[in-house]
Amino acid sequence: MVIRKEEGRFVMQGVCDVEDAEPLMQALLSHDDVVLDLGPCRHLHCALVQIIVRGKVRLLPPEDEWMRRFVFAQLESSRAGTLSGASSSTQAPR
């Protein structure tokens, strides 16, 4: 478990793996205006990214360069609803 609550925000730390999916989802479902601090997060499992995309959260950027460039930017835009691809408008065919 690498999610910890700290001064009104949830901090994701280190390499966040799939085991954190359940606690993260619970955290987002049971709190309003969640602030998720990705600062110390070195990697987010894909399962966690899905949860964040679907949640109403305010994000603080990760220090990890790769995370910031390839994940955070898109999470931010999907939250703001300005970038269609990350979430809403497309229906993934199977």
Add this chain to the structure above:
Amino acid sequence: MDPLLAEFVAETRDQLLAIADGLEILRGDPANLAEMERVFRSVHTIKGSAAVFAFAPIQAIAHEAESLLGEAREHRRALPPDAAGVLFDAFDAVALWVESLQSAQLPPSAEREAPALVARVAALGGHAPQGPEAGRDEAALLAEMRRVPAPIRESLAAAGGSYAYVCYRPDPGCFFAGEDPLYTARQMPGLEALHLETVPVAQGEADPYRCDTVLHAFCRARLSDFETLLRPLGGQAHALTVAANALLSAPGPAPDPVRDAARGLIARQLELLVSNDGERRAAVLPSVRAVLGNVARALGPEAGLQGIAELDAALLVGRLETWLEGAEPAPLTAPVEAPAVAAQEEDLRVPPALAERVMSAATELAISRTTLSSLTQRLAAIKPGPIANEFAALQQQLDHQIRELQAGLQELRLLPLDEVFRRLPLQLRQLERQLGKPAMLSVSGENLRADKAVCALLHEPLLHLLRNALDHGIESPAERAAAGKPSVAHIAVEARREHDRLLICVDDDGRGIDPARMRERARERGLRDEATLSAMDDAALVQLVFESGFTTADAVSEISGRGVGMDIVRDRLRAAGGSVHLESAVGKGTQVTLSLPVAVAVAQVLLVEVGGQRLGLPLSRVHEILRPREEDVLHVKRSESLQWRERIVPLVRLAQVLSLPVSEARPTACVVLNLPQGPLALGVDEVGENLDVMIKPLSGVLTELSCYEGSALLGDGSVLLVINPLGIV
């Protein structure tokens, strides 16, 4: 070694061990689901970690093994009876490659051997090896690419050149298989853009463990660079090379009217700036800035126009030109290569060199303490009083603290023996194959910890013993059958600790060593004269295997070599203050016991004096020190005994052991030693203080003297010989 690679080696060793354990069970019980699951998980982990280093041969083997085990555990295909054997061969090869890793490069043999192994594993599953996925329909892949939002494609197109486009549509259940598609994305070479397309589902209704994300990646790399990364993903990922202009020519989503209007406005502002200079430009600037500010707000942060209104005119021109050319704003920092994911380093790992440095500083500290201790004693003798007392108290405190420090540091150096033992099953299987003698290995005591140096030293002797056991000790299956023995031989490796010694027994149920034949061989080789040989008992004769150049094998095989082996084992152990002992029973087997100090660093010794010489006795063996009364010493024929705690224990004069003159009178002091055979009283002239010393193994001719454990340098610069209590009886 690169720390990430070291991590890979350590982790893969663990997984290979688990695979071997599981396969051993599956060999006898091919339908055991729990073991199948265990092996599957380990294989999967290896596949994943091998991908990090692009170790294609390992990935290919793991991939095939995973498919085979996957089908079996889902009851789609039973595991063939020979599966365990084939998988053993394949993963033993992987183990050898991994053990030989010095850099992130597998040995050349890996490339050579892998195809045959992959084919054998694939054949178990009834198919040809699944090579890299054949290219999927290009049009379908281009259609996938068009799902990526236009701004992303535009910005990539603007940079020109070509990209490798990867569409990775992970299996919905992939999280359960331990996959993290985002981690895979991290491994992609030259990643320029990544788009995550997630199926919209309300948070509360989504299954957090179902993968609903499609990954679109654009990389500055060749398709061949992806082969190793994507092969394990099978049909989940497809790659295609696209030229920059093809990114845009693909019909994207409906044109964005706001963006088009913004383009027009920005082009107009640029024209205003370029066509005016000096005062006129200064005059239009406020209105240009106002318009740009509005455009930036309308487009949002993704347009990359934030802060544009604050730029000075010259910079503004360049920036607007770039923007209109389709490029997103130049990043504030230089573009960076996607960094590899950092290894999870939650444990504190200490580099061995640093641990060594701290250890040796602590040893020096202990030696200084010894010097200080003698000063304190001198002070107390010359000027007894409060100051001397304070010194003594401080000295005691320091003693305690230094001991704590040393204990902690020694712990740091201790490794579980598992580090050594885990390689044995692999070696045994190789020997089994080479020699055609089936054998089973049982290992116990692998959780015991020993000094890092001891572990490092044990590996080779143990390997020699294992080879010797299987090559010379264990009979051929036919011979075993004739002798009424089980066809599968048994070799047991057991570690146990006795005080500060580590004992490792290698026990086989083979033919044993025939003392009569040993005598004959020794005679032929002139190792001893006839009289000595005749006088030697069986136990002594079998010890001759430790003589240099001696072998009892009928034929010198490639396995055990030409008569080298046991003498190497003996020499290696002696050099580290250890010893080796062999017992054998004809027809029943041989047991070789290695004895080593658990820690080679600092030991406590008790100073004793005999014949005017100062010597050290390892304190760990000292049970009690006493001054015997006349009636405590009993004489039976020529030997002496000591009455101690209502027992009679043998009394040995240290002077006699060391060939010094022995006084007729009873010894002034006796040190009762704790030995495996029972207590033994050692008669000495005087007993002194306890010292912390670093015992170094003896070198040269002195190594032949079993009564010495080693030597230690004392604080006053003199050399102290330390007695090996086990060598005096």
